[in-house]
Amino acid sequence: MHRLVIILLVLIFAGPPAALVGVAAFVNPAARACASGSLIIGDIPDSLTATTRSGHTIALNKSQLGHAATITTVGSQTVGVDRDGVIIAIMAALTESGLRMLANPSAHPESAGYPNDGNGSDHDSLGLFQMRPASGWGSVAELMNPDYQARAFYGGTTGPNAGSPRGLLDVFGWRELDRGAAAQAVEVSAFPDRYREYEPVAESILTELTRSGGRAGNGAGAAPPRVPETTRVVFPLPDGTYTGTDSFGWRVDPVTGERRFHAGSDLAAPAGTAILAVADGRVVFAGERGTYGGLIVLEHTVAGLTVASFYAHMHDEGIHVAVGDTVAAGQHIGDVGSAGKSTGPHLHLEIHPGGQNEPAVNAVDWLTEHGAAGVADSELTIAGCRPERTP
Structure with a gap:
């Protein structure tokens, strides 16, 4: 026991401030950070x-x-x-x-x-x-x-x-x-x-x-409840962490060299940067999907209209939500990665007014039009633990 106390004191006084969270989690494995x-x-x-x-x-x-x-x-x-x-x-x-x-x-x-x-x-x-x-x-x-x-x-x-x-x-x-x-x-x-x-x-x-406001459906074949109107719209990466690298529209594909339509906005950021939900919503997809790599799809209600947002190129361990979860605008839902068809760590963001099967629009323009707020990196927390996957 004395040895444990000494180790903790060394960590507290010698380590960086971020180490304090680790110390608390070590002392209390049931700490409620997730x-x-x-x-x-x-x-x-x-x-x-x-x-x-x-x-x-x-x-x-x-x-x-x-x-x-x-x-x-x-x-x-x-x-x-x-x-x-x-x-x-x-x-x-x-x-x-x-x-x-x-x-x-x-x-x-x-x-x-x-x-x-x-x-x-x-x-x-x-x-x-x-x-x-x-x-x-x-x-x-x-x-x-x-x-x-x-x-x-x-x-x-x-x-x-x-x-x-x-x-x-x-x-x-x-x-x-x-x-x-x-x-x-x-x-x-x-x-x-x-x-x-x-x-x-x-x-x-x-x-x-929250009994009827959370996961979709209460019985077999039950339709998911309509997502409530979002309370705000935010930018999907913390302030100061990203740069725009590729825009919505026609471009020369950086992998194939072919001229193809690019349905999203690419925002370069260091691997592991927090990805934030752009609005209150529900998770309708979370996992691997082809060239997207790790993908999260959320559905929202914005100004009375169903809107889907896509967040792509996460690695498997960088997905922190599961299908059926409800999320709040600005919630940390995943981490920037470079999985799938990607040339480096970045977020590929798509916005689909009308729902996920409708055409995408320019994501950055849509965010601007809806008054998206920036979020400081110091304000972030993971609001939910990444669920364990069943074999």
Whole structure:
């Protein structure tokens, strides 16, 4: 045991910052860096009964579950938040407000004028997470907005408070913390142990909310549910990692020398660079396909239209999703490779408005037209482990 401690101390103080993640995973093999499962909301039930860690039964109504759905949707839109992060957020809201948007007329009379589920009276705290204007979380108008409160709780580079007060993504190593400790790191409560009580309730809520929004079909021959409208569109490689090498249209094939039509946009990037889903969607293909090499095909709904996106030339070990998975825009779905008909590491991206069997359009132009946002490399996380393949 002493020898293990010495090795860990050497790694922490002598190694680069990236080594800290490896140390945490070594100490805790069950570290939750690869939580899996859909974050796409299905039908919100009228009620749900769940049991706390200590065995108490609580009943939640549709309004409370609707707030949990908002927290989940915002989490799916936030790069770096996965299913585990959403559970932590729901735990915090259950503990702080019982998943209710609480006004506080005694401290902020104007808060009663916003949609709410009742009144609270803890200092000047407001809303789902009982955030305080006096502590810098936001204005009364902002904190009476459930969407804003969820974004503030998650924090990170896209959060509204720039890390002060800090949200979950601003807590170093939050994935290696106990979920209750992670919630406490954001809420800074005088009662730090109470969040763990609601962990099984949060898990039950998220399972129920995503039950019909995840994998396709509930029975033999069942048609997959329509992919919900995407919440945003992003560029498929992190900012600063790529250069355009070949464009959409007619060209001289670099392998055969023949003049052929090129249906995608080629973006050169170092092998292993994260490939990101361009929009919220569902995986309809993941595996080897001819000259594409390793290929992922996603289906999305963008402006009411079905759109398919193709991501090609990954090596087998570089595919991190499986057919039926749901993904969020900006989620790390694979790694750049050079498999198939390829002359070097790059992403071959195709966009097919109307679906995967319809003609492709210029992918870069399509992304530009739809206001695709860039994603910083530092914001990335793999939101799901690559599934084991059966023989």
